[in-house]
Amino acid sequence: MTNAFELGQRIAEAGWVLLTGGRASGVMDAASRGAKAAGGLTIGILPTSDRAGMSAAVDIPIITDLGHARNTLNILSSQVVIACGMGAGTASEVALAIKAERSVILLNPGTESAAFFCGLSHRVMTANSPEVAIDLTRKFLDCTNPP
Template sequence: MASPYVAVVGAGDASAVQLRAAEEVGRAVARAGACLVCGGLGGVMAAACRGASEVGGVTIGVLPGSDRRAGNEWLTVALPTGLGELRNGLVVRAADVVIAVGGAYGTLSEVALALKTGVPVVGLDSWEVDGVLAVDSPAAAVERALELAVGGRA
């Protein structure tokens, strides 16, 4: 069975509480043996990658620009796309499940695209949208996400 790919999405300018939550999410994703996919930059993305990296996890950043060096320092793989915000679609399509931590309109676009394309979404202090499974802790977010990802799309 392939490791699930879990996208962690959220704002680049997240609150301190959201950053701590994202780091815990990243750590739990990695400990579960899943791959963490994100937009590869700062804020929630960097915090989740830092958490995953600290416990030996694999992190994949789908970058908006053309320079892989623009990715955060905790990425295992940095994929420059040159697509700007359109890269949000690649983040979602690469994932078996999405965990949204906080977020602004970029996060909302990822949530909407995931729901439209049948990718399950778990929300932690995030958008209240029909179809998003709201949870109240990082541990619950990852537990539910892994249940929803079951085996990945390979």
């Protein structure tokens, strides 16, 4: 969770808004807490019909009652998707991001995850630290928002 907390901090320090699944567990909570610690704005797109289980570090909760289908909202609302860890939910979000032609950064992915997702799209990159993930994010944003 150290990477997620630092990633949240770095996102806030860059002046970006952090969007997560909003729950009070795992990477979602750690990234939100990191962003709040750095004075950032956090949005949580929650899968339930209420705020139960929401991270205390979420400023703007979006209540969806969509369950896992809310992952589509997470992806379509993001310019760049950073995956920190790789469980089934994260893998589904990465796949949705590739389908939606979003840029994706896999932070410290396993060898198999990196090979699989990088093989699906040239928009998928890997990073070995939150700092590298932020540098890649800047590059992706510069390509999509030229001066």
